Amino acid sequence: MLYNSLSYLVFLPVVFALYWLVNTKSLKLQNLLLLAASYFFYACWDWRFLFLLVFSTGLDYFTGLQMHNAKNQGHKKFWFWLSIIINLGFLGVFKYYNFFVDSFQELLSGFGIQSSFWTLQIILPVGISFYTFHGLSYVIDIYNDRIKPEKNIVDYSLFVSYFPLLVAGPIERATHLLPQLKKKRHFDYHKAMDGFYQILWGLFKKIVIADSCAAYANAIFDNYENANSITLLLGAIYFSFQIYGDFSGYSDIALGTSKLFGIDLFRNFNFPYFSRDIAEFWRRWHISLSSWFRDYLYIPLGGSKGGLKSKVRNTFIIFLVSGFWHGANWTFIVWGLLNAIYFLPLLLTNSNRNHLEIVAKGKSWPTVKEFFSILLTFCLTTFAWIFFRSETLGQAFTYIKNLFSFNFEGGIAYLEIDRYSVELLFMLFAFIVFEWFSREKEHPFFGKAKDMLAVFVILMIVVFGVYSQASEFIYFQF
Structure with missing residues (x-):
């Protein structure tokens, strides 16, 4: 179901x-x-x-x-x-x-x-x-x-x-x-309504954002050998939003559903794509799994209390096990290894806990430095998602090779398929804006305009949602 x-x-x-x-x-x-x-x-x-x-x-x-x-x-x-x-x-x-x-x-x-x-x-x-x-x-x-x-x-x-x-x-x-x-x-009426709003936002993430991006990501990854660089770049970006909308959307629906019954669950996502480094990203992405590995594997192994050698060893073990937990495929192991390599400079410079608060807390906009830090982290994460999405290591390496071939002939392919194209790009931009201004909350439905926003989101789900078939959530396979 x-x-x-x-x-x-x-x-x-x-x-x-x-x-x-x-x-x-x-x-x-x-x-x-x-x-x-x-x-x-x-x-x-x-x-x-x-x-x-x-x-x-x-x-x-x-x-x-x-x-x-x-x-x-x-x-x-x-x-x-x-x-x-x-x-x-x-x-x-x-x-x-x-x-x-x-x-x-x-x-x-x-x-x-x-x-x-x-x-x-x-x-x-x-x-x-x-x-x-x-x-x-x-x-x-x-x-x-x-x-x-x-x-x-x-x-x-x-x-x-x-x-x-x-x-x-x-x-x-x-x-x-x-x-x-x-x-x-x-x-509790107010808690139940908050749960309803969170379910609604989760459905929007899944049905509109994730499933629409999936149409393009699947088309590009299925034809990666013949696609040019800009098309492959779009494919990786689309998948980044697909997996985020899909999994965080599921988590929102789960948390919202539980609130209807008066029960609070662990928050699983906290706006990870606004992270300023990989360490912050992993404190905000799939939080329940990251904290599970921290408490039941990383700390028992010695955590960060030992020397540099043991810290590096424990970090690589955690990321490799996390990758293997996601699936029985070498692509997931390389994905975990890549994230460990990303994390290593932060560990060596003792800066892996520099960003514990949400970016630009209490402010409307990030600083220039924060903006480029967010952009760099997103690029590194998106690059790693290529391995996560690929079925084999050979496909991943060929995808990356063609991505960096700087071949721009033919323009942007796969932009006009069975789903809307330009509208999706504007929708992704609007989605980022909504997420940004609600980053200190659980979801965008707060303040006096929450009911009006709810009506707008319902209309978006009705008009732009994917209904050809109810697609499974990505993490069901894990």
Whole structure:
């Protein structure tokens, strides 16, 4: 069930009405309803993988209790590693087994050794990377005595499978979400309206910005071998806005949906394309994943406390693992490596935490230095997105080679296809302006003109939205 589908347009109001009108006096019934709705939501993708979600939930729930009741450290460690190995084992089999087999076969063939290994003919369960990380953080926090295990199986199951965040995050922590699930919730009109506005902005990002840019990005990346430099540049820029509109749009819809039920989720995006360096970009892009790797991998490895060698090592590990988390393809690993290289000068000069506040806070415009810093960061990020978008390393390197061939013959190709062209360029400019003047908020709907803006955005969605088919969100594949 897609957020941008008619089925979700029916599903959400029904759950909302039952939640507030039927079960408003009972917290247990509210949580049970949300859990049932979450399982139904997930089963709409493929009901067979619902059993995997339930098993993963039960495993972490049980091992959490066993660790808490362990008689000694050895027993506690046993249950901890049992959960870690099984969770990562499932993730590894479904997501990475074929990648390792294919890579090993290619390595052997490079030495002239022909081999044939068994591969799995399976599809990747949607959201497995996200709900696995929910469970892992819970187990790790119990092992490190940060939290106590949740004894209510319904509340814990809802924490793992809460439908607004189930298939593409944000990646929640038990310390943040579980206390909200155990607290009596009352309908808050202003919070619900804020959620509605955020859903609306997320739909605009997805249906109008991301899906329109996708038409051009796909056409250019599919014909990269014959495109000139300026066309390839446009393709990379279009993809930059596609992936931002797509993923941040999903996150806005998730956060807005959760607000309708009186529950706050982690903010996952904070205007990353207004970042002045790569370090700031990663504090503003996919925040829940970046902070997860920081807290559960980077800091346990030693973080920034060791010498220069360990700092560099830990930084490269984090970015490489982040790249590999996104997909079983060498393109994602190179994408992570490239971001680590971007980050390295900031680490070496101890300037990776120079920009903790939003750019030009309290001001209308950035300084000239800030403007060019933002532009440079966007260019570096867009260049790295080429690897993220490409299907193979060969395609990525050919795309980059042709991009820097400085061939401008034929003008801008693929500008007149089945979607509007010049209008999209103006729309992207207007989108940037809206984002800029709302960068200190969660979305542009604030102040006295928010209702008028909402009507305008609805009209834009109706007129310029992509409706030929409800397109999946990019991060569903991760």
